[in-house]
Amino acid sequence: xxxxxxxxxxxIRTATAAVKSYFCRCIDFRTxxxxxxxxxxxxxxxxxxxxxxxxxxVCTLLGVLLDFAGEVGGCFTFLVFSGSMxxxxxxxxxxxxxxxxxxxxxxxxxxxCIVPCFRPFVNIDHRLLMGIIGEQAVCYAVYxxxxxxxxxxxxxxxxxxSLCCYAFFCCNVFLLLFVVGYAFFRHNLYxxxxxxxxxxxxxxxLFAYExxxxxxxxxxxxxxxxxxxxxxxxxxxxxxxxxxxxxxxQGFYVGLRRRNRIRIMRNRLVRIYMGNITYTSxx
Numbered sequence: 001x002x003x004x005x006x007x008x009x010x011x012i013r014t015a016t017a018a019v020k021s022y023f024c025r026c027i028d029f030r031t032x033x034x035x036x037x038x039x040x041x042x043x044x045x046x047x048x049x050x051x052x053x054x055x056x057x058v059c060t061l062l063g064v065l066l067d068f069a070g071e072v073g074g075c076f077t078f079l080v081f082s083g084s085m086x087x088x089x090x091x092x093x094x095x096x097x098x099x100x101x102x103x104x105x106x107x108x109x110x111x112x113c114i115v116p117c118f119r120p121f122v123n124i125d126h127r128l129l130m131g132i133i134g135e136q137a138v139c140y141a142v143y144x145x146x147x148x149x150x151x152x153x154x155x156x157x158x159x160x161x162s163l164c165c166y167a168f169f170c171c172n173v174f175l176l177l178f179v180v181g182y183a184f185f186r187h188n189l190y191x192x193x194x195x196x197x198x199x200x201x202x203x204x205x206l207f208a209y210e211x212x213x214x215x216x217x218x219x220x221x222x223x224x225x226x227x228x229x230x231x232x233x234x235x236x237x238x239x240x241x242x243x244x245x246x247x248x249x250q251g252f253y254v255g256l257r258r259r260n261r262i263r264i265m266r267n268r269l270v271r272i273y274m275g276n277i278t279y280t281s282x283x
Contacts, residue, residue, distance in 0.1 A: 050144035052100065052230045056107040057137035061130060063111020068126035073116040081109035088227065099227040 067073040084106035091099045111133075115126060 047144050049229045050140050052103070052227060053140040054137055054144060055100070056103060056230055057133055057140060059104050059107040060111035060114075061133045061137065063108045064114060064126060064130050064133060065111075067112045067115055068130070073112040073114075077109045077112040078117070081106055081113060084109065088231070093228065096227065103227055103230070 084102055088099055088102040088106055091102060093099075114129065
């Protein structure tokens with residue numbers, strides 16, 4: 001039976017390859033180089049999608065804030081969130097207002113149960129989570145305003161908003177050093193680095209999916225609506241997070257093996273050198 005380290009490395013490589021193949025099947029990243037202008041009704045549809053995402057992020061932020069203030073998250077809020085998501089998925093696409101009405105309580109109660117669900121595995125600070133969700137809401141709002149012009153202008157606004165929000169996120173992480181101490185600051189710094197890399201990958205997937213929505217809207221596809229596209233962004237968010245974590249874990253494991261190999265070789269050279277010195281002194 002192979003050792004645990006080898007099995008862990010194989011599992012990480014398998015998970016990374018599986019998630020990469022999923023995104024290669026679902027998203028065509030070659031559309032990122034398409035800078036041609038699109039139709040006005042496509043911009044209108046994209047504005048509705050990003051406005052729905054802003055509303056969902058604001059409701060999630062309020063849920064996290066309520067859980068931070070009163071610790072109301074638990075099994076009941078998770079059941080309410082599951083029921084609301086069931087009604088969102090069962091509502092037909094042509095009843096968009098009703099789907100948005102179900103989406104609001106679903107995202108609100110999802111915000112209340114995020115930290116309690118992850119608490120047995122990782123200690124996530126509410127303020128860090130609120131900074132991440134607020135950054136997403138600001139970026140979606142900028143995307144909503146930038147979707148009315150050419151795609152070059154849209155990309156420029158997206159890059160500027162991302163840089164501003166990254167600066168805010170870094171300040172939020174470093175300010176925790178003076179609030180919670182050095183040990184928890186290091187923990188948040190590692191999580192913050194993971195989130196930063198995840199945001200870069202998520203921006204690329206978001207741009208590619210935005211192009212896909214534009215192409216499908218231009219062809220007159222009636223099977224897409226705002227809530228369905230919003231849910232696609234929400235479901236891709238944790239998937240890309242898992243992919244980013246697998247990539248970082250794989251890189252960390254490769255670096256650890258390289259350092260161990262260098263240490264073993266150095267110890268062997270030291271033993272050979274010391275043995276030669278002993279043999280020379282005895283001779």
